[in-house]
Amino acid sequence: MMDGYFIRPTGTTPSVSFRPSHGELELRGNSMPDDPLSFYGHVFSHLPALDNQDINEINVNFALKNIEDSTTYLHILVKKLISLSSDNRPLNITWYYEKNRPNILEIGREISEHYNYPFKFVEVFKIKDQLRQAS
Numbered sequence: 001m002m003d004g005y006f007i008r009p010t011g012t013t014p015s016v017s018f019r020p021s022h023g024e025l026e027l028r029g030n031s032m033p034d035d036p037l038s039f040y041g042h043v044f045s046h047l048p049a050l051d052n053q054d055i056n057e058i059n060v061n062f063a064l065k066n067i068e069d070s071t072t073y074l075h076i077l078v079k080k081l082i083s084l085s086s087d088n089r090p091l092n093i094t095w096y097y098e099k100n101r102p103n104i105l106e107i108g109r110e111i112s113e114h115y116n117y118p119f120k121f122v123e124v125f126k127i128k129d130q131l132r133q134a135s
Helices: 036-046 071-084 102-114
Strands: 003-008 015-019 025-031 057-067 091-098 120-122
Touching: 015 036, 057 071, 057 102, 057 120, 071 091, 071 102, 091 102, 102 120
Parallel strands: 025 057, 057 091, 091 120
Antiparallel strands: 003 015, 015 025
């Protein structure tokens, strides 16, 4: 059984925290990789671990500050996550966005609508190591 992994963020790539035994995946930071196929391909390659876990639900958090040239890969990631969910193992997607970045909210809405899959949208003051909700 895979315990998961953590990828540290860079100026152009988000941190990735993947804990399949807990049904958890989080991407946080900038998503502007020079080679999005390589970066997201690594994430995709580990997703089947979620299908082999005795978990009740899959919880995914997107907390992205900037998104460039990787929207397609976020679409693919959501599509793959939806395919791993079921009535017995629901998928909960939370899309955090900074109040002053409506374009990030729009990307999340577009992906949610494209797959007709509900996301929970949460406005935050600033995306950092920990999230603080706007009031």
